[in-house]
Amino acid sequence: xxxxxxxVREFATLGEGPTWDTxxxxxxxxxxxxxxxxxxxxxxxxxxxLTTEQHVGAAKPRAGGxxxxxxxxxxxxxxxxxxxxLHHEPVPGRRANDxxxxxxxxxxxxxxxxxxxxxGGSLFRITxxxxxxxVLDDVAVSNGTGWSPDGRLLYYIDSPTRRIDVFDMVDDAxxxxxxxxxxxxxxxxxxxxxxxxxxxxWVALWDGGAVRRYTPDGRxxxxxxxxxxxxxxxxxxxADLTDLYITTARxxxxxxxxxxxxxxxVPGAGKGLPQPAFAG
Numbered sequence: 510x511x512x513x514x515x516x517v518r519e520f521a522t523l524g525e526g527p528t529w530d531t532x533x534x535x536x537x538x539x540x541x542x543x544x545x546x547x548x549x550x551x552x553x554x555x556x557x558x559l560t561t562e563q564h565v566g567a568a569k570p571r572a573g574g575x576x577x578x579x580x581x582x583x584x585x586x587x588x589x590x591x592x593x594x595l596h597h598e599p600v601p602g603r604r605a606n607d608x609x610x611x612x613x614x615x616x617x618x619x620x621x622x623x624x625x626x627x628x629g630g631s632l633f634r635i636t637x638x639x640x641x642x643x644v645l646d647d648v649a650v651s652n653g654t655g656w657s658p659d660g661r662l663l664y665y666i667d668s669p670t671r672r673i674d675v676f677d678m679v680d681d682a683x684x685x686x687x688x689x690x691x692x693x694x695x696x697x698x699x700x701x702x703x704x705x706x707x708x709x710x711w712v713a714l715w716d717g718g719a720v721r722r723y724t725p726d727g728r729x730x731x732x733x734x735x736x737x738x739x740x741x742x743x744x745x746x747x748a749d750l751t752d753l754y755i756t757t758a759r760x761x762x763x764x765x766x767x768x769x770x771x772x773x774x775v776p777g778a779g780k781g782l783p784q785p786a787f788a789g
Contacts, residue, residue: 513735516754517549517556517772524756524770525701526567526607529746531783536746537576538756538772539565541606546576549772551747559587566605570786572614572637577787579605579618584635586789595639595789603629607701607742609654613681614788617644619651625669632665634681637788644683653702653712653742657725658782664689664710668698673712673723689727692717701742701756706780713740713755720755722779733778737769738762745781753778 521540528537535550546559546568563581571577575588582599585592600620608618615636622629630648635641645651645665653666656678663676663683671692676683689710692699697717702710708725718738722731739758746754752774759769 513773513775515768515771516774519771520759521770523758523760524772525741527742527744527754527756528569528784529744530570536754537568539568541566542760564604567608569610569616572786572788577616577789579608581605584616584618596635596641607652607654610785610787611656612660612785614785616787617654621650625650652700655702655704657704657708658706664702664704666699666702668700671698673699673710690723703744704782705745706782711743713742715739715741733775735773737766739769750781751779752776
C-alpha cells in the first residue's frame with residue numbers, strides 16, 4: 510500500500526460522505542456544516558460546488574440523474590428541474606448525517622441531534638417512491654452504513670458506542686445485531702465506512718488519525734495512519750475502484766493540520782465495489 514496524496518485541497522468544516530459516481534466517473538462528497546455538495550473529476554481535475562438550503566449529511570447519485578440529499582429536515586431530490594422534497598420531517602435540534610444506498614436502490618439515511626444526545630438519532634430506509642421504513646431508533650450519532658458483497662450482512666456504526674456492528678439481512682431488514690469490532694479508548698471513534706470486494710470493512714477514525722481495515726471475522730487487518738486528526742469517511746473510486754478517497758474535518762480543532770478539511774486519496778489501497786444509484 511502506497512502513501513496518501515491530496516486529491517482535493519479544501520478547508521471543509523466537516524467534510525463527509527465520499528461516494529464514487531460510477532456513471533460519471535467522479536467523486537461526490539459533502540461539507541455538512543457549510544451546506545455544500547462537492548464533486549471532483551480526477552481525470553480532468555474539474556470540481557463543482559452546490560450550496561444547499563440546509564445542512565447536508567450525504568449526497569448520492571440518482572439513477573435518473575441528479576442527486577438525492579440527506580438534509581436537516583428530510584430527504585430531497587436535486588436535478589435539472591431544481592429541488593423537491595421526497596420526505597419532509599423536520600425535528601427541532603436534529604439534522605441528517607451519513608447515508609448509503611443499498612443494492613435495491615433504497616437510501617438508508619441516518620440522523621442525529623446537534624448536541625449528540627443519546628437516543629436522539631435514527632436510521633431509516635426510504636425507497637424511490639418516498640416510502641419510509643424505520644430501521645433503528647435510540648441512536649446517538651448514526652454514521653457508517655454498508656453491506657457485504659453478497660448483501661447478506663449490514664455493517665453499521667453509532668459512533669459513541671465505539672463499535673462497528675454487524676446484522677444479518679432478512680427480507681430487507683437487519684436482525685441479530687452484534688459487534689464486529691470495537692475501537693479502544695485513545696484510538697478515536699469509528700465514523701464512516703466502506704466495504705471492499707473482499708468483504709472487508711474500512712473505517713475512518715474520528716480523533717484517531719487513521720483508517721482501519723477489518724476482515725469479515727472482525728480481525729484488524731491494516732492500519733493506514735494519516736496526518737489529520739479527524740478523518741471522517743472513506744470510499745473506493747477511480748476507473749478501476751482501487752483508489753481510497755478519505756474525507757476530513759476541521760471542526761472543533763484549535764490548531765488543525767493544514768490538510769484538515771481536504772480530501773485525501775491512497776492510490777491502489779484495495780479493490781472497491783460499484784455503488785448503486787438511488788432509485789428515485
